[in-house]
Amino acid sequence: MSRFMRQNIVIKSPKEIEQMRLAGAIAARALRCTREAVEPGISTLELDDIAEAVIREAGATPTFLGYSGFPASICASINSEVVHGIPSKKVKLCRGDIFTIDVGATFKGWIGDNADTVPVGETDQRSQELIDVTRKALYAGIEQCVPGKRLGDVSHAIGSVGRAAGMGIIQKYVGHGVGRAMHEDPNIPNEGKAGKGPVLQVGMVLALEPMFTLGTDDVVTRNDGWTVVTTDGSRAAQIEHTVAVTEDGPLILTQE
Numbered sequence: 162m163s164r165f166m167r168q169n170i171v172i173k174s175p176k177e178i179e180q181m182r183l184a185g186a187i188a189a190r191a192l193r194c195t196r197e198a199v200e201p202g203i204s205t206l207e208l209d210d211i212a213e214a215v216i217r218e219a220g221a222t223p224t225f226l227g228y229s230g231f232p233a234s235i236c237a238s239i240n241s242e243v244v245h246g247i248p249s250k251k252v253k254l255c256r257g258d259i260f261t262i263d264v265g266a267t268f269k270g271w272i273g274d275n276a277d278t279v280p281v282g283e284t285d286q287r288s289q290e291l292i293d294v295t296r297k298a299l300y301a302g303i304e305q306c307v308p309g310k311r312l313g314d315v316s317h318a319i320g321s322v323g324r325a326a327g328m329g330i331i332q333k334y335v336g337h338g339v340g341r342a343m344h345e346d347p348n349i350p351n352e353g354k355a356g357k358g359p360v361l362q363v364g365m366v367l368a369l370e371p372m373f374t375l376g377t378d379d380v381v382t383r384n385d386g387w388t389v390v391t392t393d394g395s396r397a398a399q400i401e402h403t404v405a406v407t408e409d410g411p412l413i414l415t416q417e
Contacts, residue, residue, distance in 0.1 A: 170338060170346040172364035177271070178405045178412070181340070181366060184221065185273030185403050185414030187264040191215040192275050195235065195264065199279055201256040205237035207250035216266045218406055224265030224272050224343055231387065236263035236276075238388070242399040243372055243380055244334055245387040256282040258304065259292060261399045263370075270341050274368045275415035276401035288396055290327065294397040298322035298351075298371040302378070306369075306404050306411035310361045316353025319371045323351070331376035331397070339368045340344065354414055361406050366414070370401035 165378040173181065198211050213234040216223050223234035231245075238246035238261040239254070246261070254260055263276035278292050302319040323330045328400040336349030347359055351371045376395025383390060391397055 168253070170365065171358070172362060173338050173340060173366055175365065178366065178407070178414070179275065180269060181271045181403070182375065184266055184271040184415050185275070186417050187216060187219040187221045187268055187417045188252035188264055188273030188275050189415045191264050191266060192262060193243050193279055193369045195262050196202065196277055196279055198409070199254065199260055199281055201254055201282055201369060204250045205246070205248040205255055206232060206250040206293055207252070207254045208232045208237060212264050217269040219266070219268070221266040221268040224267045224274065225256070228343060232306045236261070237360065237399070238263070238399070240396050241394045243331055243374070243389045243391060246390050247385055247387055251320055254270055254281045257283055257284050259288050259396055259398065261397070263284070263399065263401065272338050272339050272341070272343055273415050274343070274401065274403050276370060276399050278400055282320070287375060291373060291398045294322060294326040294328055295371050295373045295400045299402060302369045303404050303411050303413065304369065305360060306362050306367060306406050308361055308406060308408065311356055312349065312358035312361065313353040314355050315369065317351045317355040318340070320352030323371065323373045323396055329376055329378040329395065331372035331374065331378055333380055334372055336367060336369045336401070338366060338368055350412060363406055365406040367406070368401060368403050370399055372397060372399045403414065
């Protein structure tokens, strides 16, 4: 989830990062279980129920549910929907769609945030390329999450992968810091200048979430006040991990 609320940059201790790994593992499990249930004919509300059940069974709470009034546990975005799609029993996945699941879990006050875009059955070659490039860009950004690098190095790495593949890069919605608050400083644009911006420090925790499209980077929010779509109807992908900057390099926290 990408709405941004201003906070001070918070440096986490090694103990706090270990606590965040627990939240991250729950969020990762919820994402995996939801992803595994994706098939033609399933409703996005059924998928939301799966994610919520996994989170609550682990003793955590769904971070997104009620956040700024959001009515569900996952953001469920299909095809031209970039982010913040609202699950519904009336909306069912169709073969050939691409589907983005964004899910967060809060455990003992700490938040894990992750997302993935997956094909529903098989999809067309260009849509699969979009997913693959977005994933490649995420890991290119993660590689830059080391002490002494600058935030612009992360954004530049992400954007360079997207631009090289001819993808549209969403500018309006960005990655963010995360911890006890859903959205902390700093903003992490998905495109930027290398060598610019704040210096990355040990203890920073960042949610990187490249959002690419097969066309425009221009988006609009639907009348529901949440669902963000491309203005030209082109398909979009969003893939996200929560990552800690450590002395030993980047540590992905949203892993089981």
